Amino acid sequence: MAEDNAPQHHAPASGGSQHHGGGSGPPGSSGPRAQGGRPGGPAKRGKRNFVRKKKVCRFCVDKVDFIDYKKADVLSPFIQERGKILPRRMTGTCARHQRWLTVAIKRAQNIALLPFAAEL
Amino acid sequence: MEERQYDLIFICRPDTPEAEIDKVISTLEHTATEKGAKIEKTEKWGRKRMAYRVHRLREGFYVYLVIRSSHGEVVKELERRLKVSDVVIKYLTIRLDEEFKRQEKLKRHRERRAARRPRKATPAAQPPSAAGGEQATTL
Numbered sequence: 165m166a167e168d169n170a171p172q173h174h175a176p177a178s179g180g181s182q183h184h185g186g187g188s189g190p191p192g193s194s195g196p197r198a199q200g201g202r203p204g205g206p207a208k209r210g211k212r213n214f215v216r217k218k219k220v221c222r223f224c225v226d227k228v229d230f231i232d233y234k235k236a237d238v239l240s241p242f243i244q245e246r247g248k249i250l251p252r253r254m255t256g257t258c259a260r261h262q263r264w265l266t267v268a269i270k271r272a273q274n275i276a277l278l279p280f281a282a283e284l
Numbered sequence: 285m286e287e288r289q290y291d292l293i294f295i296c297r298p299d300t301p302e303a304e305i306d307k308v309i310s311t312l313e314h315t316a317t318e319k320g321a322k323i324e325k326t327e328k329w330g331r332k333r334m335a336y337r338v339h340r341l342r343e344g345f346y347v348y349l350v351i352r353s354s355h356g357e358v359v360k361e362l363e364r365r366l367k368v369s370d371v372v373i374k375y376l377t378i379r380l381d382e383e384f385k386r387q388e389k390l391k392r393h394r395e396r397r398a399a400r401r402p403r404k405a406t407p408a409a410q411p412p413s414a415a416g417g418e419q420a421t422t423l
Binding site: 227229230233234236271273274275276277278279280281283 | 291293295334335336337338344348374376378383384386387390391394
C-alpha cells in the first residue's frame, strides 16, 4: 500500500505551495512596499511564481459512473499512509467523484480492504 | 416491489478448511432460496491479507456473494446466520441497486448527448474535464 501512495506524495507539496502562491500573489504585484528593502525578496518571489499544472479528476477522464469499493488498488492512491482520505484539493478529484469515492473508501474500510488507521 | 441487489462479503478464519467454507455458503444459499431470494454470483477470493487485524488475525478467507431479492428480510436472516457461525469473523452487506440505477442513468445521458451533438461543446451539466474527455472520444 505504501508504494501505491508514492506517486501521490508530490500532491500535498503542490497543494501547500498553491496556498502560498495564492497568498503572496496579490501583494507581489504591489510588492515593493512590503519587502523591497530586502535584496533576496524579488528573486524569491520570482521563483515562487511557477506555472501550476491544472489537476483533472481522474474519474472524469475515465468517465467512471460507479466507484467500486471492492477494488482496493483503485482506492488506495486516495488515502494517506495513515489511512486518512485525501482532500479534493490534493488529488484534483471533482466534487461528485469525491463524494462517491469517500463512500467507496468507507465501505472498503469496513470489510478490511483498506485500513482505518495505520497499524502500530 | 422491484428487485433489490445486495453485495454480501464475508471473511472466514484463514485456517478453515475449504469444505467448511463451502458448507457456510451452501447454508446461506439454502436460507436465501427459502426466503425467496436468489444468489446470483458466488466468488471465493481466497486468502487475503486484511488491512487491519480482526480477532488478532492478519489474514482472512474472503467470499463474495451477489444476492437479488424483492425484500430486505433475507439480509437480516443471512446476517444472523453469519453472526452465529464460528468461522466467519467479519461480514458486510451493501445494497447496490440504486447505485446501479444511477450508473445506468448517467450512461444513457452521456450516450444520448454524444449522439445528439458529436462535436459541439457540451452544456455545463457535467464538469468541464468530463466534457473535454467526451469530445476527444467522439471526434
